[in-house]
Amino acid sequence: MAYLHEFRDRKSAQALLSTIRNESRPDRDYRLMEFCGGHTHAIWRYGLREALPDNIRFIHGPGCPVCVLPISRIDMARTIASFPGVLLASYGDTLRVPASGGRSLLHSKAGGADVRMVLSTLDCLRLARENPGKTVVFFAIGFETTTPPTAVAILEAKRQGIPNFRVFSNHVLTPAALRSLLLDTTPEKQVRIDGFIGPSHVSSIIGTLPYEPIVREFSKPLVIAGFEPLDVLLAVLMLIRQINDGRAELENEYTRVVTPSGNPEARALVDRVFTLRESFEWRGLGLIPNSALAIRPAFRDFDAEDLFSVSCPSVSDPRVCECPDILRGIKTPEECRVFGTVCTPENPVGSCMVSSEGACAAAYTYGVRRTPDLEVRP
């Protein structure tokens, strides 16, 4: 595999860190939002926060696929899983996210529902072939990165004539969420962001072009960056230079993967199978117009929502849980009262504590020292 070590080279990192120290102005701070959970993970995993000067602040964004899944959609998945003859499959972390009453799909599984973890959508097709007496429902979640594989599964199911395969689509769109964050002018939801570290893998599919109108409209610098530690550091430097120069441009650090137009084949597949939803609920961000994908009527035979017509009411997060504010960057994980005490990866209260890409899980896993008497000191 290429580029395994190059983007973790300690010497290059030290050189970059020293350039950042030299070029960042001590008389101001730089508040940078990393949109993706992958970046959040890298920042904690490599200890970048402490390696950088104190006046460079990371504000964790909403780009963690399971974190933004609203409780109502998980309730719907739990309802579908409870129907006789249904086998519901999804990616690992999705099964652990608590929904109404703190119950997750793993609770459904323990209660007798047939719930499976899969690594690939093609595993679902295999499950459908192996279990002809069951309806295999793929609980599809994720941003633009995970959508093409779902499209492929549906097209393959059609081609191979697999009648017992359905998709419960919860695929969401990154640029819409970014816009919604910047559009919200409610005073208590205002959070100053000087620039964005833009999505990595998502951009390999959609390219850089979809961010251009946002950068223009809101005059915020955005640098698309990879998930390796040197990628993040270089993106930080590029943002600092833009901010110092008073520029607000779209730049691409991740040139070894991301092109302006992305991956046209993948986008064509998605376009063939999916269509825009008028509006979709995001955890923490509320209803966002044109922010999610539904399955096109031409493929309704594979649409779980068409078959089951389940609906669950919108549910607020538990009162003690600050996930909504954490997903918007208004609060840090450490500012949540239950962080690390009541809410831990073993026993998550909110979605941000579930996946390794969640801000709370990353902060807890790599950063929190708990003394034996359970006192939490970040």
Add this chain to the structure above:
Amino acid sequence: MKTRLIELAHGSGGKATDDLVTEVFFRAFNNPALNRKNDQALLDLPPGRIVMACDSHVITPLFFPGGDIGTLSVTGTINDVAMAGAVPVALSAAFILEEGFPVDDLERIAASMAREAREAGVPIVTGDTKVVEKGSGDGVFISTTGIGVVPEGLVLSGDRCRPGDRLLVSGTIGDHGMALLAFREGMSFDPPLLSDCQSLHQLVGRMVEGVPSIRCLRDPTRGGVGAALNEWAAQSGVGIRIREESLPIRETVFSACELLGLDPLYMANEGKLLAVCPPEDAERLLEIMKSHPQGQNAAIIGEIVEDRGHFVEVETLMGGTRLLHWIHGDQLPRIC
């Protein structure tokens, strides 16, 4: 024997059980203590204190690159015994078979166990066979118990780590866990990923002979190096600091972990050990380990420190630090 399937009668204790045990297990394991056909084995033990360990083996798939459930059931228990610094002496093996399990597969598993036991010089001296109805098991479960003898004067225990002590690992980490994951998911790598399952008592013998001051040994199986170090930190009431840079990791395992978003520090190993010794003995211990075929890639990876919170910390490649907590449940591949 023709292609046959396990039937409930094979667990009845009657003639069918006797036939199966004779044809499969006695033939494969063949040793004097077992061949007396008693319900227990009578053993002559060398002087020293007795160590006893047991391990139950449930694994999917039963056969994997680098081994099978049989190999694992022997090496796993031998290693648990050996980590006390003991010389393993004998093993027992209990089988829970699922109705409908192919006898051919059972023979293949028994042959692996016999081969591993013979090479290790640790006979399987007693055993048991039960059969459960179809649907109540997963092919075959194997539970093995081992006993061994610890030489006088040697005390190895996880509560003996002291600040300043050095931490060593005997070779590349994560091989077993990643080989299984890749095999289950149909991913192939070049060179292919193989489980590292192997009996480590000979390496241990050399280590405790050369450096009797070793504080403790552990084979980081499920939960990987991360779990083993957190266990030691809690047992000894210390902190542990490791350097990411010094961890021996095979390039293919590293690539696969990167591809899936997994941490090799939490991947299972079945043929590696961690050792803690006083700082002044670390270089000599490393030399002894490296001179043994099972320790060629050994490395000093960190040290024991004072820490009231008993944390395990990793100095990252970037020069930062991060915590290495216990892992809750299994690692899950990243989604995005």
